[in-house]
Amino acid sequence: MPSPRYWREKANRFHLEAARCQGCGGVTFPARTICPACRGTEFETLYLSRKGKVVTSTVVHVGPNEFQMEAPYAMAVVETPEGGRLMVQVVDCEPSDVLPGLEVSLEFRLIRREGHGGILCYGHKGVPVG
């Protein structure tokens, strides 16, 4: 990911900035300019809680090159109490234990390295609670 794009995504990667549609109340993450549910264009900015529940998950055994060291790893769609959904890696547990209903906290972690000399890209990952 080029540095400028990573920099532009700081609001959602660092602060979990989302948007609530003023028309239907749906929460989108990351924020969009058009609501995918009602096509509304008026939004309220909100920040997702750093906790949520796994809605669905999978285990990646053959990942992209940059994630080979981490395989097998769990990817999950996590829903926060605000209704926002985000796709995150779930770490610090056995990947096979990441199942729907698992409560996770969203913790700040290194997502990927841009090669040996590039920037380090950070964001949030799920960590099982308790």
Place this chain on the structure above:
Amino acid sequence: MAGIVGYGAYIPRNRIKSEEIARQWGKDPQAISRGLLIQEKSVPGLDEDTITISVAAGRGAVARAGIDPALIGALYIGSESHPYAVKPSGTIVSEVLGVTPEVHVADFEFACKAGTEAMFVALGLVESGRVEYAMGIGADTSQGAPNDALEFSASAGGAAYIFGKERLLVEVLDTYSYTTDTPDFWRREGEFYPRHGGRFTGEPAYFKHVLSATRAILDRSGYKASDFRHAIFHMPNGKFPLSAGKQLGFTKEQMAVGWVVPLMGNSYSGSSPTGLAAVLDIADPDDLILITSFGSGAASDSFVLRATDLLPQRVERAATVKSMLEGPRHYLTYGEYAKYREKIILND
């Protein structure tokens, strides 16, 4: 008076036992564990580094302080494992914590003392009135060369402290620093692992500075060892801090809570700050607390602290050190450890 208004700590969940490392190199596990008084150490995950540890600890500190993070006017991170050689860890941490943009940020390095160094400067800025709040963080994902004595101790973790003048959790009664040029431990530019002077790291380095700094702060503050409920000394291994404390007149009971090294190893810049966090987690109002750090090169910072009535009310706002030391852990084999610490050479 200035003091600590919030604190937090973070210890990764991965662990490796001393006996697992000893077995790898054909050493006697019992002798190693007995000699260093370290049972196991924390190991960072592939996605954990000084920045992520600082954010986790910093979030705990903000939660306990209950302040708007935008009011933090200075943020300093002490570490010898900043992920970038050129680009501050502090900018990322400040941004994530919501401290930017009106903040003075710097990364500090002073071997294992960089954490208290950051705390020392943060405190000074608050005392001077230059900023309302300042955060000092000590965090590391320290490296020890394979089959070196350091490999049994070098671990990961850290703690963050917010200093202010109102609603104090802990009063800072006095500080003192003792510094000389002593080449006991170093890592040259571009080198992956640090090197050390073996037994030279003991008497002329660790003990000289820790004992000198502690004796001086006791002398100038007018307190004696028996006045303190808790004492924390930098923990390069289990033995050094106990020996230093004993020479200074402290009992094992006074050092027990902050002596976290047997279960987490030496998290370098995070070592004594994490020990202090463990003490604050259980301290009672009016408890006197002494902390003396040590950083090779070499120097010690000492702080005399007193807990306030507010401290116990704020502890539960963030994870305690005990909950992380004794909570969910994942034990690694040496092979997994070598992978996690990137000791294995791979093709691009």
